Amino acid sequence: EAQVTQNPRYLITVTGKKLTVTCSQNMNHEYMSWYRQDPGLGLRQIYYSMNVEVTDKGDVPEGYKVSRKEKRNFPLILESPSPNQTSLYFCASRPTGFTEAFFGQGTRLTVV
Amino acid sequence: DQQVKQNSPSLSVQEGRISILNCDYTNSMFDYFLWYKKYPAEGPTFLISISSIKDKNEDGRFTVFLNKSAKHLSLHIVPSQPGDSAVYFCAASGTGNQFYFGTGTSLTVIP
Numbered sequence: 690e691a692q693v694t695q696n697p698r699y700l701i702t703v704t705g706k707k708l709t710v711t712c713s714q715n716m717n718h719e720y721m722s723w724y725r726q727d728p729g730l731g732l733r734q735i736y737y738s739m740n741v742e743v744t745d746k747g748d749v750p751e752g753y754k755v756s757r758k759e760k761r762n763f764p765l766i767l768e769s770p771s772p773n774q775t776s777l778y779f780c781a782s783r784p785t786g787f788t789e790a791f792f793g794q795g796t797r798l799t800v801v
Numbered sequence: 802d803q804q805v806k807q808n809s810p811s812l813s814v815q816e817g818r819i820s821i822l823n824c825d826y827t828n829s830m831f832d833y834f835l836w837y838k839k840y841p842a843e844g845p846t847f848l849i850s851i852s853s854i855k856d857k858n859e860d861g862r863f864t865v866f867l868n869k870s871a872k873h874l875s876l877h878i879v880p881s882q883p884g885d886s887a888v889y890f891c892a893a894s895g896t897g898n899q900f901y902f903g904t905g906t907s908l909t910v911i912p
Contacts, residue, residue, distance in 0.1 A: 693844070724902070731807075732845070732890060732902035739898065747899060779844050787833040787852065787897050792844030 691716045695780050695793035702770055702800055710765045710796050712780030719785045721763040722747065723755065725776040726795075732779065738763055739785065770800040804828050805893050807903035815911050820878040822906050824891035827872065831893040831901075836865060836876050839888045839905070848889075849876070881910045 693714045702708055714721065722737035724747075734747030738757040752774055754766040763782075767774060777797050781790040806825045814820045822836075832853035837845035851858040851865045851874070858865050864877045878885055888905045 720898075722900075729904060731803075731805075731904035732892075734899055734901075737898060745898070748901075781844075785897070787850075787894070789835055789847035789850060790900070792837075792846070794842070794844050 691791065693780055693782050693791050693793040695778075695796050697796060698794065699797045700799070702798070704771055704800055705769050708767050708770060708798075710767075710778060710780075710798070712763045712765065712793060713761050714763075714780075714782040714791070715761065716782060716791065717760065718782040718791075719760070720790075721757065721780065721782045722790070723753070723763070723765050724779045724781065725749065726779065727776050735765070735778075770798075772800050774798065775800050803904070804831075805891060805901045805903040807889075807891060807906050809906050810904070811907045811909070813909045813911060814881045816883055817880045820876075820881045820885065820908055820910070822876040822878075822889050822891075822908065824874045824876075824903050825872060826874075826893050826901075828893070828895060828901075829872065830895035833894045833897065834865070834867060834874050835892045835900075836863075837890045837892065837902075838885075839890065845890060878908075881908075883910045883912050886910050 723735040724732040736755040738744045780793040783790040835850040836848040839845040867874045891903045894900045
């Protein structure tokens with residue numbers, strides 16, 4: 690089944706404790722991206738990657754890192770999480786060009 | 802600065818009637834637009850798209866209209882069904898790399 694898988698689905702952590710949210714897709718898509726969804730702000734793009742070893746900042750990259758060492762994986766790293774990073778995070782993938790994206794089921798992150 | 806805006810946070814419609822969801826954008830460089838549907842505890846799923854060379858795209862009960870001069874697009878659902886109750890996001894892109902989403906409209910279809 691074609692899918693984008695995020696882990697974990699739920700995470701509560703403390704300020705400053707490094708964490709990684711994993712994202713994997715099985716559709717051989719070149720393009721992957723991360724979004725955060727906050728009330729009243731919709732979905733905002735954090736980082737995106739056009740292909741292996743190619744990443745670029747989205748609208749809200751501060752406090753986040755990403756890497757794209759393999760085509761299928763695109764982890765989101767929070768080196769020192771802060772409470773303002775409490776949010777619902779989505780990973781997405783799609784082929785290159787003007788096409789629709791496939792989203793993961795989301796990761797609910799709470800930073801206390 | 803929100804480049805894509807959905808000014809109606811919520812909409813209620815009777816089953817069988819038309820649902821019209823609206824979206825406005827500010828960047829004239831956007832040339833590809835999409836609508837996504839999102840159920841609680843799930844990721845958004847693609848619904849329908851339109852490129853700027855068209856002013857209408859239809860897929861079954863769903864039609865998207867694009868008015869480039871007004872920088873406005875709308876999604877029409879006819880007839881509306883209870884299973885259509887969800888949050889709808891519009892999204893836009895100019896380069897195909899960065900996508901900008903609206904804040905979403907929560908649609909409730911009343912049986």
